[in-house]
Amino acid sequence: MSSQDIPDENLPAEQEAAHGAVGVADEKNPFANPGLPPHEHRIQDTDERAAKRSERVVALLFTVSMLATVAFIAAYVAIPSDKSIFVFPIGHLSALNFALGLTLGTALFCIGAGAVHWARTLMSDVEITDERHPIAAPADVRAKVIADFKQGAKESAIGRRGLIRTTMFGALTLVPLAGVVLLRDLGPLPGTSLRHTLWSKGKLLVNMNTNEPLRPEDVAVGSLTFAKPEGLEETDEEFQTEIAKAALMIVRLQPDNIKDKRELEWSHEGIVAYSKICTHVGCPISLYEQQTHHVLCPCHQSTFDLSDGARVIFGPAGHALPQLRIGVNDEGYLEALGDFEEPVGPAFWERG
Ligand code: FES
Structure with a gap:
């Protein structure tokens, strides 16, 4: 067969x-x-x-x-x-x-x-x-x-x-x-690092361009100054990681122009310090318009009003920029009075 x-x-x-x-x-x-x-x-x-x-x-x-x-x-x-x-x-x-x-x-x-x-x-x-x-x-x-x-x-x-x-x-x-x-x-799990930056009570605000600690008289009306915490050098291994969270924008406003009560309390003689990191997807904010007190993120045009708690007035960002509470120490330098109270940058959780 x-x-x-x-x-x-x-x-x-x-x-x-x-x-x-x-x-x-x-x-x-x-x-x-x-x-x-x-x-x-x-x-x-x-x-x-x-x-x-x-x-x-x-x-x-x-x-x-x-x-x-x-x-x-x-x-x-x-x-x-x-x-x-x-x-x-x-x-x-x-x-x-x-x-x-x-x-x-x-x-x-x-x-x-x-x-x-x-x-x-x-x-x-x-x-x-x-x-x-x-x-x-x-x-x-x-x-x-x-x-x-x-x-x-x-x-x-x-x-x-x-x-x-x-x-x-x-x-x-x-x-x-x-x-x-x-x-x-x-990469490593972020842990609590997204909620904390290098800022803490007493840390001096250092001009990012000159590397010198800032005094109130160094911040002129109409100028936009970028600052970092003292002790953070560009040669440090963790510089890129830390500056991405701790970078600050310093602006001097007329105290009368500040509409937000908490913003006024956290400022010094009209000098306000805000996170430089956009709350949309984290681009560094770099444009400031003196007349309107608006700062603009160049990536997707989110616009924040620095005279009103840095709330979003245009664009895709979902949250105001976090503000850093500042003061002046005994030697006349601008210093932080603590860390940011909110996470900086793009938020992946609802902020309280
Ligand atoms: S990252 Fe700033 S608007 Fe998109």
Whole structure:
């Protein structure tokens, strides 16, 4: 008996009956062979031991994928980023990059290879023809599609082949973990650092251009002065991180022009200090209009009224600029009287 004559118990009766029968497919018999050579059974269709062998190969590939994903995570955690290795014929390269590429490549390759081997050796390979239909499928065709889908699921034997099913789901579940561990590269968790800056009671306001502590007489009406906390030097390792939160705008207003009562109390002789960081998406504010007391963010044109608590009068910013309470110390220098009472920059929470 040739392999072509062997009935396949996994196939539906009408499909099995159509094997080898040359004819034109129609709705009644979509499995009719449209002139192709007669269908030939594979060894796995007729020999259960060969099918088992294929099943083990597929399971092995999915298992290797799982191990490679675990190795990827282990390499990411264990290998220092500055370690290099020599790989012939490429030469010296980062050991971490090499390990990550090798393990993730293996994990993805094995999932693909396992799926291909599964489809080629164990899933149904019977030729099926179907007529073209109008794009809008009628209800009975949709029902047929669903029936075909269920039939396909049945023929894939995913229900019967538990080993493949388990290892495939294991491999597909583990592979996304490789992306999850890479989230660590977004940087350290912010903790409470977003709520605090370098400003504290007694810290002097230092002119960012001259690097000199500011006195009230250094701030002229109509000028816009940028300041940083004393002790923060551009050569400091944390300068960029800290200045992004602590940068100040200093402006002198006529006290009579200050409409907001709290703003007046937190100022010194009309000198007000506000965060320079826009509350929209954090651009540094740099434009000041003396007549209107407005400051403008150049990124998306948010405009803040410095004579009225720096409230937003135009643009996409959702919050007023935080104000720093200032005074003058015994030596006549401008000093902070505490930290900002609100988080600076773009707010991702509702401010109280
Ligand atoms: S960052 Fe200032 S308006 Fe967008």
